[in-house]
Amino acid sequence: MNALDQLLKSNQPILLDGAMGTLLMSAGLEHGDPPEEWNLTKPEKIKEIHRAYIQAGSQIILTNSFGGNRYRLALHHLEDQVFELNKAAAEIARQEADAAEGTVLVAGSIGPTGQLLIPLGEMSFEEAQEAFTAQASGLAAGGVDLFWIETMSALEEVKAAIAGIRQVSELPISATMSFDTHGHTMMGVDPVRAVTELQQEDISLLGANCGTGSDELIKAVQAMLGANPDLPIIAKANAGIPQIVDGEVVYNGTPEVMADYARAVTDLGVKLVGGCCGSSPEHIRAMAEALKT
DSSP states (O other), X not given: OOHHHHHHTTOSOEEBOOOSHHHHHHTTXXXXXXXXXXXXXXXXXXXXXXXXXHHHTOSEEEOSOTTOSXXXXXXXXXXXXXXXXXXXXXXXXXXXXXXXXXXXXXXXXEOOOSOOBTTTSSBOHHHHHHHHHHHHHHHHHXXXXXXXXXXXXXXXXXXXXXXXXXTTOXXXXXXXXXXXXXXXXXXXXXXXXXXXXXXXXXXXXEEEEESSOHHHHHHHHHHHHHHOTTSOEEEEEOSSOEEEETXXXXXXXXXXXXXXXXXXXXXXXXXXXXXXXXXOHXXXXXXXXXXXX
16 A cells, blocks of 8 residues: 555545745745756755645645746756756655654645647647656656646646656656636636546546635535545645735735635545645644644
């Protein structure tokens, strides 16, 4: 039995972590700079964030590798460091997880390439798969417990990521999509279609993340649960709605609001719950307390 199955066997809600980018910006990451570069240049900053989430109650932490594919890294002339940046991301998270008192799993975060697949764009399925294989190779070498495909809009890109991962690892795979356009992803995928197609793939977990706030995300995961109540479902919502305050993006979801959201989705039957953009260890701590009661 793998580490994820052991965690799922408890039949208790599993608490995930919150935002990485939000905290990196607070720590001094300049807008537009690649967060993944800090895995090599400022690893202690990344460790501090992982540690704060673990202390708040997170049982699964995501690596600082969301944009760690060659297409995203090429925007910063880092495409030749895909393996090193992803391996370092996994090693940093692994160190903090292993130092924790309780069981904490490391999930290798894999975000979208930022490219459109043929026929809407120029990237072939094979090229996408190769990019995800390269990223997964580094994450696997760094010691992740599972892979976490997230914030996806296109089903074909999710499938390319799954296929790419399977070139280098048999570890469990999770996938979440962002239903941020009137209950659909940007590419027109609704939650039921996501479940219908992706449950045929080699994945262990499925769900929704990011989006336009917890209300819309709750609707998405409710539809997913209706489509397949036996599949472990993930909810990882933003901390409310983003607003511009003094030129900065601020999310209006308080820890209390996120605690209510955690109760709501777990009452529906969601197995794994956490936060996305705008969330912090304070939000996760409030969610942990809510789930205890």
